[in-house]
Amino acid sequence: MSSIPAADEIDEAKERAHFQAVVNAFKYYKLCCLDRIHKSEKIISILPDLHQKRLDKYRTYLTKFKKCLDVNNSVVHLIIKHVDTMFENVDHTIDPAETNGTEIGCNYNNCDISSQKKHKMQHDVEKVQTVIKNIVRDWSEAGAAEREQCYKPILDELEARYPKQEFIDRSHIKVLVPGAGLGRLAWEIAARGFSCQGNEFSLFMLFASNFLLNKCHEENEYTVYPWVHQYVNHMTSEHQVTQATFPDIPPSSHQSHFSITAGDFLKVYKTADDWECVASCFFIDCAPNVIEFIERIYEILKPGGIWINLGPLLYHYSDMPNEISIEPPYDILMDIISDVGFEILKEKTGVKTKYAQNPNSMLQNEYNSVYFVCRKPSS
Amino acid sequence: MSSIPAADEIDEAKERAHFQAVVNAFKYYKLCCLDRIHKSEKIISILPDLHQKRLDKYRTYLTKFKKCLDVNNSVVHLIIKHVDTMFENVDHTIDPAETNGTEIGCNYNNCDISSQKKHKMQHDVEKVQTVIKNIVRDWSEAGAAEREQCYKPILDELEARYPKQEFIDRSHIKVLVPGAGLGRLAWEIAARGFSCQGNEFSLFMLFASNFLLNKCHEENEYTVYPWVHQYVNHMTSEHQVTQATFPDIPPSSHQSHFSITAGDFLKVYKTADDWECVASCFFIDCAPNVIEFIERIYEILKPGGIWINLGPLLYHYSDMPNEISIEPPYDILMDIISDVGFEILKEKTGVKTKYAQNPNSMLQNEYNSVYFVCRKPSS
Numbered sequence: 001m002s003s004i005p006a007a008d009e010i011d012e013a014k015e016r017a018h019f020q021a022v023v024n025a026f027k028y029y030k031l032c033c034l035d036r037i038h039k040s041e042k043i044i045s046i047l048p049d050l051h052q053k054r055l056d057k058y059r060t061y062l063t064k065f066k067k068c069l070d071v072n073n074s075v076v077h078l079i080i081k082h083v084d085t086m087f088e089n090v091d092h093t094i095d096p097a098e099t100n101g102t103e104i105g106c107n108y109n110n111c112d113i114s115s116q117k118k119h120k121m122q123h124d125v126e127k128v129q130t131v132i133k134n135i136v137r138d139w140s141e142a143g144a145a146e147r148e149q150c151y152k153p154i155l156d157e158l159e160a161r162y163p164k165q166e167f168i169d170r171s172h173i174k175v176l177v178p179g180a181g182l183g184r185l186a187w188e189i190a191a192r193g194f195s196c197q198g199n200e201f202s203l204f205m206l207f208a209s210n211f212l213l214n215k216c217h218e219e220n221e222y223t224v225y226p227w228v229h230q231y232v233n234h235m236t237s238e239h240q241v242t243q244a245t246f247p248d249i250p251p252s253s254h255q256s257h258f259s260i261t262a263g264d265f266l267k268v269y270k271t272a273d274d275w276e277c278v279a280s281c282f283f284i285d286c287a288p289n290v291i292e293f294i295e296r297i298y299e300i301l302k303p304g305g306i307w308i309n310l311g312p313l314l315y316h317y318s319d320m321p322n323e324i325s326i327e328p329p330y331d332i333l334m335d336i337i338s339d340v341g342f343e344i345l346k347e348k349t350g351v352k353t354k355y356a357q358n359p360n361s362m363l364q365n366e367y368n369s370v371y372f373v374c375r376k377p378s379s
Numbered sequence: 380m381s382s383i384p385a386a387d388e389i390d391e392a393k394e395r396a397h398f399q400a401v402v403n404a405f406k407y408y409k410l411c412c413l414d415r416i417h418k419s420e421k422i423i424s425i426l427p428d429l430h431q432k433r434l435d436k437y438r439t440y441l442t443k444f445k446k447c448l449d450v451n452n453s454v455v456h457l458i459i460k461h462v463d464t465m466f467e468n469v470d471h472t473i474d475p476a477e478t479n480g481t482e483i484g485c486n487y488n489n490c491d492i493s494s495q496k497k498h499k500m501q502h503d504v505e506k507v508q509t510v511i512k513n514i515v516r517d518w519s520e521a522g523a524a525e526r527e528q529c530y531k532p533i534l535d536e537l538e539a540r541y542p543k544q545e546f547i548d549r550s551h552i553k554v555l556v557p558g559a560g561l562g563r564l565a566w567e568i569a570a571r572g573f574s575c576q577g578n579e580f581s582l583f584m585l586f587a588s589n590f591l592l593n594k595c596h597e598e599n600e601y602t603v604y605p606w607v608h609q610y611v612n613h614m615t616s617e618h619q620v621t622q623a624t625f626p627d628i629p630p631s632s633h634q635s636h637f638s639i640t641a642g643d644f645l646k647v648y649k650t651a652d653d654w655e656c657v658a659s660c661f662f663i664d665c666a667p668n669v670i671e672f673i674e675r676i677y678e679i680l681k682p683g684g685i686w687i688n689l690g691p692l693l694y695h696y697s698d699m700p701n702e703i704s705i706e707p708p709y710d711i712l713m714d715i716i717s718d719v720g721f722e723i724l725k726e727k728t729g730v731k732t733k734y735a736q737n738p739n740s741m742l743q744n745e746y747n748s749v750y751f752v753c754r755k756p757s758s
Contacts, residue, residue, distance in 0.1 A: 043703050051670045054715045058707050232664075232694040233746075234708035235728065285611075291430045312741040315611040324422050328437050329613035330741075336433045349614065362691040362709075362747045367612075369741065 022203040025124030026080045030073040032125040033229060037065050040231070061237040068225035068241055072132055075224055079131075079211045086210055087262065127204045129229045131182075133356040134205070136226045138184035139212055139247040142359075149353045150310060151185045153371050154279050157308050157346075158189060161277075170194045171257045173276045176300070178265045178293075179283030183209045187251055189279065190258035198260045199268055201286075206262050213251045213260065220245035226358070233362035242360065266296055273302045282311040282355065288324040290315075291336055298340050304378040307342065310351065312367040330370055342374035401582040404503035405459045409452040411504040412608060416444050419610070440616040447604035447620055451511055454603055458510070458590045465589055466641065506583045508608045510561075512735040513584070515605045517563035518591055518626040521738075528732045530564045532750050533658050533687050536725075537568060540656075540685060549573045550636045552655045555679070557644045557672075558662030562588045566630055568658065569637035577639045578647055580665075585641050592630045592639065599624035605737070612741035621739065645675055652681045661690040661734065667703040669694075670715055677719050683757040686721065689730065691746040709749055721753035 041062055044055050052059075137143040162173055170193035177186040180198025182205060190196040200206050216222070223245050234240055261268055278297045287293040297307050313333070317325035328336065330349070338344060351369040420441055423434050431438075516522040541552055549572035556565040559577025561584060569575040579585050595601070602624050613619050640647055657676045666672040676686050692712070696704035707715065709728070717723060730748040 040705070043705060047668065047670075047705070051668070054670055054718055055705065055707060055711070057714070058705075058711050231706045232697050233692050234706075235749075236710045237708050239708070289426065289430070291426075291433055313612050314742070318611050326419070326422060326426070326434065326437075327610045327613075328434060329616050329618070331615045332434070332437050335436070339433055362749075363693065364745050364747060366743050366745070367741055368614075368743060370614075 019203060021120075021124065022207065023080055023083060025121065025128050025204070026076050026207065028121055029076045029125055029128045030069055032122060033069050033072075033129075034066065036229070036231070037062050037069075058237060061240065064237075064241055065228050068228040068243075071243075072224050072228065075132070075135075075222055076128060078215065078222075079208050082210060082215065083207050086206070127202075130356070131204050131208045132224050133226045134182050135208065135212070135224055135246055136244045137356045138182040139216075139249075139251065140244040141220075141248045142226075142244040144248070145359075146354050146357070147184065149351070150281055150355075150369075151188060153310055153348075153351070154185065154281060154308050155188055155192065157373055158192065158194065158277065158279070161306060162194070164193070174274070175277040175279055176269070176275045177279050177281070178269075178297075179280060179286055180209070180260060181205050181282075183213055183251070183260055185279065185281055186260070187213070187258060190256070193257075194277075195257035197258075199265055200260060200262060201264055203262075206260070209260055212247065213255075215252075216247045217250050217252050219247065219250055221250075222246055226356075227360070230358060230361065235360060235362065239358075239360040266292060269296065269300050272299050274300050276302055276305050277308065278305075279308045280311070281309075284309060285311065285314045286316050288317045289326055290328065290333065291326070291340075294333075294337055294340050294342075298342060298376055301376040303376055306345070306373060306375050308373050310353070310369055310371045312353075312369050334372075337372075337374060341377065343377060344372060344374045346371070346373040348372070398582060400499075400503065401586065402459055402462060404500065404507050404583070405455050405586065407500055408455045408504055408507045409448055411501060412448050412451075412508075413445065415608070415610070416441050416448075437616060440619065443616075443620055444607050447607040447622075450622075451603050451607065454511070454514075454601055455507060457594070457601075458587050461589060461594065462586050465585070506581075509735070510583050510587045511603050512605045513561050514587065514591070514603055514625055515623045516735045517561040518595075518628075518630065519623040520599075520627045521605075521623040523627070524738075525733050525736070526563065528730070529660055529689060529734075529748075530567060532689055532727075532730070533564065533660060534567055534571065536687050536752055537571065537573065537656065537658070541573070543572070553653070554656040554658055555648070555654045556658050556660070557648075557676075558659060558665055559639060560584050560588070560661075562592055562630070562639055564658065564660055565639070566592070566637060569635070572636075573656075574636040576637075578644055579639060579641060580643055582641075585639070588639055591626065592634075594631075595626045596629050596631050598626065598629055601625055605735075606739070609737060609740065614739060614741065618737075618739040645671060648675065648679050651678050653679050655681055655684050656687065657684075658687045659690070660688075663688060664691065664693045665695050667696045668705055669707065669712065670705070670719075673712075673716055673719050673721075677721060677755055680755040682755055685724070685752060685754050687752050689732070689748055689750045691732075691748050713751075716751075716753060720756065722756060723751060723753045725750070725752040727751070 041059070044052060044059060047055070137146050158175070162170055164170070167173065173194050175189050175194045175196045177189065177196060177198045180186045180200045183198050186196045186198030198209075200209065223243050225241060225243050227240055227242055230240065278301060280297070284290055284293050301307065313327070313330060315325055315327045317323045318327055334344065334347075348371040349368070351371045353367045353369040354365065355367065357365060420438070423431060423438060426434070516525050537554070541549055543549070546552065552573050554568050554573045554575045556568065556575060556577045559565045559579045562577050565575045565577030579588065602622050604620060604622050606619055606621055609619065657680060659676070663669055663672050680686065692706070692709060694704060694706045696702045697706055713723065713726075727750040728747070730750045732746045732748040733744065734746065736744060
């Protein structure tokens with residue numbers, strides 16, 4: 001008889017299956033992206049001769065895109081190289097039967113993945129593409145402008161609240177960064193002497209941050225092509241093959257008082273009065289129920305602790321069928337924050353922030369984000 | 380024996396089915412959008428009491444949204460009121476069997492539309508929502524800023540090429556606007572004395588432009604709520620219920636030398652050396668094969684005729700499975716335009732243009748469009 005309750009067994013099986021699905025998405029990255037290039041090549045090949053001739057230069061670029069995919073794929077492989085040892089509570093033994101015999105090297109078009117599974121795989125591979133763009137946002141010189149917009153207000157606030165002159169050893173000030181993504185904000189906070197923990201739910205992000213934070217030791221050691229998957233709104237083909245090197249600064253160089261936890265913020269953080277500061281950036285709208293996030297942040301902050309927030313209200317679950325989502329606008333959100341008990345100390349709206357934006361694209365997305373600082377009363 | 384060849388019969392049946400599907404989307408608009416509000420209400424109703432209390436104000440707004448839908452729906456009904464007589468070549472008799480017995484008033488959630496058909500219907504209803512946003516872009520005071528960005532460069536160019544002093548009767552100058560949408564640009568050109576024909580493929584747009592151009596006689600006679608379908612990135616709930624009145628100017632007041640044709644640009648326009656000018660705005664990237672559009676524009680222009688273009692390179696077919704799409708970037712596109720035979724007269728890149736953008740949204744999308752003018756050589 002197993003000593004593990006049945007419900008836990010089911011949860012573990014689900015967790016294992018999800019882990020494997022994410023690993024597979026990384027493994028299929030190149031094949032799936034190659035398929036997209038092959039589709040373009042095939043379409044061009046059936047055009048009239050004159051049209052084909054007029055697209056000669058573009059066809060040359062399609063060949064270049066494949067080389068960019070190879071470079072990205074080598075990074076993708078490094079990311080999943082060490083994931084088997086990432087979490088001790090997960091059995092990462094791969095059952096060949098579970099993977100449908102779909103090894104790397106299998107022709108994605110001809111393999112026996114059903115149409116529905118293929119759709120899911122494409123969706124997952126898009127998340128791998130997002131990871132590559134996030135590497136550039138968080139850990140390359142090319143992402144410096146976005147980080148200045150998004151992270152600097154938070155870092156400045158921490159410096160102002162806990163000035164170095166007054167707090168000589170800031171390692172006693174515990175800062176939590178929920179929705180840590182690839183860890184740059186949390187790392188920057190730790191690099192300034194605070195004790196900082198990042199928390200992240202997505203395995204896609206966790207796999208990549210594990211590689212970045214633990215395996216990247218040399219400045220600009222690696223290269224990626226973040227925009228090679230974007231086929232529209234280009235001024236030149238060269239823009240599609242723009243490269244970025246990373247890390248702009250080796251993350252492994254500042255590791256003291258710094259950690260990343262994996263899992264759902266609401267499940268991982270339950271201890272009341274535990275943190276001096278919660279710093280959330282593009283995070284609160286990832287909640288199915290944002291009120292739960294606000295209440296939990298209030299609960300885990302020490303009396304007198306502060307919450308710094310920056311981001312839009314995209315509400316990620318908004319259009320997902322069968323998912324809970326509530327979407328209060330900003331004015332109602334601030335009423336809720338006050339109602340929960342926070343004192344609003346600072347508030348700024350219309351903060352221009354971009355998220356993994358291709359600077360050369362003809363389509364530019366920009367958020368008018370909100371920035372606020374609030375405090376849990378001292379008693 | 381029928382005198383119509385079998386292939387034509389199939390085409391006609393397809394056309395009739397498509398026409399009916401678009402009509403149905405307009406008919407289902409309110410029910411489908413109400414469903415979205417009901418979903419939010421249901422989610423809130425199962426939250427803990429305290430959370431429900433904290434969302435009291437937001438719940439009041441959900442009730443307001445329903446009233447906005449009623450107002451939008453009255454416009455939606457006016458749009459489809461006259462469509463039966465729009466095209467002479469289409470039999471608009473509705474077969475009750477074909478519509479699955481889904482009349483207005485049927486509870487969308489409980490009716491017998493299969494899941495796949497429901498998905499298609501939701502997709503089509505989103506196009507109705509887009510039509511409402513385009514009414515604001517093209518025919519309301521609220522759209523004036525976008526029209527200034529997108530249409531003014533084209534109108535200025537026409538004024539400069541065919542100055543009134545020199546061309547006293549401009550009705551002999553034939554201007555074609557492919558991708559005419561709701562017809563404002565074509566109408567503005569006609570209002571300046573040119574002979575102007577707009578061409579549009581989408582029945583969603585054609586239904587609405589038929590209503591706007593032929594049935595709207597009084598300034599700001601109607602009201603719509605263009606952002607009521609947007610649930611995320613709001614600063615205040617009031618922003619979601621922002622209204623716009625239309626038409627800012629009654630379109631039916633200037634009708635001389637002005638027409639709209641329905642159908643595929645490549646099928647409708649085949650006569651060589653026919654037009655003094657083609658003015659395309661947010662159009663060329665709607666082609667599966669943009670080269671065909673460029674070649675056809677060249678062909679139908681009279682020798683010495685000019686092509687004015689403004690827009691991005693979004694390439695609408697790019698990610699549609701089973702569709703042809705080629706996506707040359709701008710530099711390659713310009714090489715093709717020269718190669719086809721055009722002389723490039725003017726070129727401007729990075730032209731800031733928005734498309735049906737909610738000015739109050741926390742997410743702002745902006746195109747760095749390209750603007751160019753080129754000429755078909757005189758001989």
